[in-house]
Each structure stands twice: as structure tokens, then as C-alpha cells.
Amino acid sequence: MKLNTFAQGFVSSAYMRILFEYLKNQGIDASKLLNEPTPDEVDRVLIRYPLQRWVSHLQCAAARLGDPLLGLHLGKTVTPAHFGVIGYIFASCPTLGASLLRLQAYQRLIQEVEQGALEAPIIDGSDLVLKWPAGSSGEHGRLHLEFSMATLLQFSKCISSKDVEWKQVSFINPGPSSPNGYRDFFKCEVLFNQAVTSIRVPLHSLTVPLKNPEPILVALLERQANEFLNQLPTENEFVMSVRRCITSQIHEGEPELDSVASKFNITPRTLRRRLDQCDTSFRVLLEKIRQQLAKQYLLDPTLQLSDVAQLLGYSEQSTFQRAFLRWTGLTPNAYKRSV
Known part of the structure; x- marks a missing residue:
């Protein structure tokens, strides 16, 4: 999907x-x-x-x-x-x-x-x-x-x-x-x-x-x-650009540091260093994007949990469910009932 x-x-x-x-x-x-x-x-x-x-x-x-x-x-x-x-x-x-x-x-x-x-x-x-x-x-x-x-x-x-x-x-x-x-x-x-x-x-x-x-x-x-x-969240231009790049790749599978760095014509090490200077990291951005998108997708009654997991780049639904529980303290179904 x-x-x-x-x-x-x-x-x-x-x-x-x-x-x-x-x-x-x-x-x-x-x-x-x-x-x-x-x-x-x-x-x-x-x-x-x-x-x-x-x-x-x-x-x-x-x-x-x-x-x-x-x-x-x-x-x-x-x-x-x-x-x-x-x-x-x-x-x-x-x-x-x-x-x-x-x-x-x-x-x-x-x-x-x-x-x-x-x-x-x-x-x-x-x-x-x-x-x-x-x-x-x-x-x-x-x-x-x-x-x-x-x-x-x-x-x-x-x-x-x-x-x-x-x-x-x-x-x-x-x-x-x-x-x-x-x-x-x-x-x-x-x-x-x-x-x-x-x-x-x-x-x-x-x-x-x-x-x-x-x-x-x-x-x-x-x-x-x-x-x-x-x-409201605030980020500098570079971090916002990285977020956009991650978001554009996430539906095709888990984005990799190397592939995102190549989009900016820099090495993975440079990307890691520049994000560190902005007090964040590739892994933190990926987690935040997934959490934000997950909450949006869970509001869509036409999407099954397996669809949401796929849209977030997870190969297994169970991996998504564990991640969501870690982020929010709720299972995806419990979150859907709470909103």
C-alpha cells in the first residue's frame, strides 16, 4: 500500500x-x-x-x-x-x-x-x-x-x-x-x-x-x-529536510541512514554528526515520525493494523505493536478506543 x-x-x-x-x-x-x-x-x-x-x-x-x-x-x-x-x-x-x-x-x-x-x-x-x-x-x-x-x-x-x-x-x-x-x-x-x-x-x-x-x-x-x-514542534531547516526524506521513504520499508545521507550528497557519518549538532539523531527522528504517523493512521477506520505496520515500514505487525506500546503505554487497539 x-x-x-x-x-x-x-x-x-x-x-x-x-x-x-x-x-x-x-x-x-x-x-x-x-x-x-x-x-x-x-x-x-x-x-x-x-x-x-x-x-x-x-x-x-x-x-x-x-x-x-x-x-x-x-x-x-x-x-x-x-x-x-x-x-x-x-x-x-x-x-x-x-x-x-x-x-x-x-x-x-x-x-x-x-x-x-x-x-x-x-x-x-x-x-x-x-x-x-x-x-x-x-x-x-x-x-x-x-x-x-x-x-x-x-x-x-x-x-x-x-x-x-x-x-x-x-x-x-x-x-x-x-x-x-x-x-x-x-x-x-x-x-x-x-x-x-x-x-x-x-x-x-x-x-x-x-x-x-x-x-x-x-x-x-x-x-x-x-x-x-x-x-507545537519546532525544528531547523536541515532537520525538517531529513524528516521529509525519511517520511518519503518510510512507506517502502525501513529507511536507512545511508540512503537518506545519499539524498543530501553527504556521507552517513556527516549526516550523523549534523543531526547530533541539532541535538537529535536519525533513530530519534525515525521513531518520532513513526509515532506521529501511527496515531494518524489508527484514526482511519479503513486501515487494518497490518496496513498501518506496512505503511510505517515494519515487516511484521507484532514489531509495530510492541513499538507503539513502548511509545504510548497503550496497544494500538486501546489507543483507537481512547480517541
């Missing part, structure tokens, strides 16, 4: 709640359609879903609904309440500009996409430009990108005291045969096949006051959000 290997990453549990709500309103049992347990109604900031799973669910829902513009239609239903603490931070700022500038600071609590993080906002003439590089490009990422941009637009509408003007929306993906649906939705110029996904907002729009500015509340909520950020 082999999984698709597009951009790695995670999205907030809020995304899944939004999709479930939308499908329910369309008269569809989302849990049955997606083979996914219904997410908690209460916001769980640190509960995240693998990007690959989220994109797969979007594609499944779009096919069931016969709606190629599902990303836009889904984004139109978003409210600050869906995102809990983060949503209320954005909604309680004094102006739209203050809210948008916080987007980069807290984006990891919303979505974390490999090579797709929001870059620092830049001023270009009379516009503010927000750019997302190619982390979720390609057809597999189209619905996700469109949902993300639609969510940002809808969020701005919800929290602003008057209509906000957007100047341009650009997508890295190829455009449809008829882009009218996009132009009607965003009410501005929409470009496709661009180098990056981006939005342009006139600088004067940044001064639009929000409906409910609460500076004291923002300060309190930001302390809480920063605590959440501190609980």
Missing part, C-alpha cells in the same frame, strides 16, 4: 468542523461519506489533521456534491467562532490591517504546509501583498488553496465595519475554462498560473475599523495563543 506524496502538513481541526457542518446542511452524512469520526464541536487548537487527509476529504465532498467550486462555497460559511481563540484575536483587533498582520504570527495554528507558509507581508506601491509559495500547488491542492483564500475574504467581511476592497487574487494553479465564478466571488481581478498564490489589498483598506475592537481581550488571547504555539 502506498500513499500519495504531495506536500506534507497539517490543518486546524476547525477546517474539518467547517466541512462537516457544510455537508450536514446539504443533507449529507459527512462521517459516513468521508469515513471520518465527527470532530469535536468545541475548538481544540492543538488538534490538527494531516493535510493529505483534509485534501482527500475535500475532493470526496466536491465529487459527491458535483461542485468544482466547493472551496469557495465552503469558505463563504466561515465565521470567527469556527477558529476559537485565533478567530477572536483576529476579530478583536482595531483595524483590518492589524488583523492581517497577525496572520503570519499565528498561521501554524491554522495551517502548516511544507514550503507553503505565508511570507512576510510586503508593500508594493499602494498595495499590501500577502504571498504563499508553492507548498500546496497542483490539482490536489486546488480546493485547499481556494478554500484558504475564500476563508480569508469571508473572515474579512465578518469582522470589518464596512466593505473591504481586494485588488487582486492570484493562484498558482491552472485556471478553469470559465473564471467568472471566481471573479464573482472575490469581486476583483483573479489570475491563475502565477508563480505564487497571493492577494493584493489596497493600503487604504487596512485602515478599515473592525466591528468589535477589544484591545484588552486581544492581549489576553495572544498570551494563550503563544502558549499553544510553544507546544
Whole structure:
């Protein structure tokens, strides 16, 4: 069994709640359609879903609904309440500009996409430009990108005291045969096949006051959000690259130090030394990746334990079960019952 290997990453549990709500309103049992347990109604900031799973669910829902513009239609239903603490931070700022500038600071609590993080906002003439590089490009990422941009637009509408003007929306993906649906939705110029996904907002729009500015509340909520950020894993670029390499090889069997080192054109000894300088090791990274993936795969009701063991590069199911018990103190089946 082999999984698709597009951009790695995670999205907030809020995304899944939004999709479930939308499908329910369309008269569809989302849990049955997606083979996914219904997410908690209460916001769980640190509960995240693998990007690959989220994109797969979007594609499944779009096919069931016969709606190629599902990303836009889904984004139109978003409210600050869906995102809990983060949503209320954005909604309680004094102006739209203050809210948008916080987007980069807290984006990891919303979505974390490999090579797709929001870059620092830049001023270009009379516009503010927000750019997302190619982390979720390609057809597999189209619905996700469109949902993300639609969510940002809808969020701005919800929290602003008057209509906000957007100047341009650009997508890295190829455009449809008829882009009218996009132009009607965003009410501005929409470009496709661009180098990056981006939005342009006139600088004067940044001064639009929000409906409910609460500076004291923002300060309190930001302390809480920063605590959440501190609980997310952080690694330097080299370690992240090694993690990606291990992850890409793990479905084919147990990754070897030599094969990973060859991908970086360095010797195994050099790889071992550089990881040691980062206060980690190849074995530690492999164990962490397996543990993280195991917890994700065990939530998939379509996978048997033998499938999970194979996806993690174990030749025997019993070896995986012993490793999982060592990591968590629970057997895989006990873990599945506990979540």
C-alpha cells in the first residue's frame, strides 16, 4: 500500500468542523461519506489533521456534491467562532490591517504546509501583498488553496465595519475554462498560473475599523495563543529536510541512514554528526515520525493494523505493536478506543 506524496502538513481541526457542518446542511452524512469520526464541536487548537487527509476529504465532498467550486462555497460559511481563540484575536483587533498582520504570527495554528507558509507581508506601491509559495500547488491542492483564500475574504467581511476592497487574487494553479465564478466571488481581478498564490489589498483598506475592537481581550488571547504555539514542534531547516526524506521513504520499508545521507550528497557519518549538532539523531527522528504517523493512521477506520505496520515500514505487525506500546503505554487497539 502506498500513499500519495504531495506536500506534507497539517490543518486546524476547525477546517474539518467547517466541512462537516457544510455537508450536514446539504443533507449529507459527512462521517459516513468521508469515513471520518465527527470532530469535536468545541475548538481544540492543538488538534490538527494531516493535510493529505483534509485534501482527500475535500475532493470526496466536491465529487459527491458535483461542485468544482466547493472551496469557495465552503469558505463563504466561515465565521470567527469556527477558529476559537485565533478567530477572536483576529476579530478583536482595531483595524483590518492589524488583523492581517497577525496572520503570519499565528498561521501554524491554522495551517502548516511544507514550503507553503505565508511570507512576510510586503508593500508594493499602494498595495499590501500577502504571498504563499508553492507548498500546496497542483490539482490536489486546488480546493485547499481556494478554500484558504475564500476563508480569508469571508473572515474579512465578518469582522470589518464596512466593505473591504481586494485588488487582486492570484493562484498558482491552472485556471478553469470559465473564471467568472471566481471573479464573482472575490469581486476583483483573479489570475491563475502565477508563480505564487497571493492577494493584493489596497493600503487604504487596512485602515478599515473592525466591528468589535477589544484591545484588552486581544492581549489576553495572544498570551494563550503563544502558549499553544510553544507546544507545537519546532525544528531547523536541515532537520525538517531529513524528516521529509525519511517520511518519503518510510512507506517502502525501513529507511536507512545511508540512503537518506545519499539524498543530501553527504556521507552517513556527516549526516550523523549534523543531526547530533541539532541535538537529535536519525533513530530519534525515525521513531518520532513513526509515532506521529501511527496515531494518524489508527484514526482511519479503513486501515487494518497490518496496513498501518506496512505503511510505517515494519515487516511484521507484532514489531509495530510492541513499538507503539513502548511509545504510548497503550496497544494500538486501546489507543483507537481512547480517541
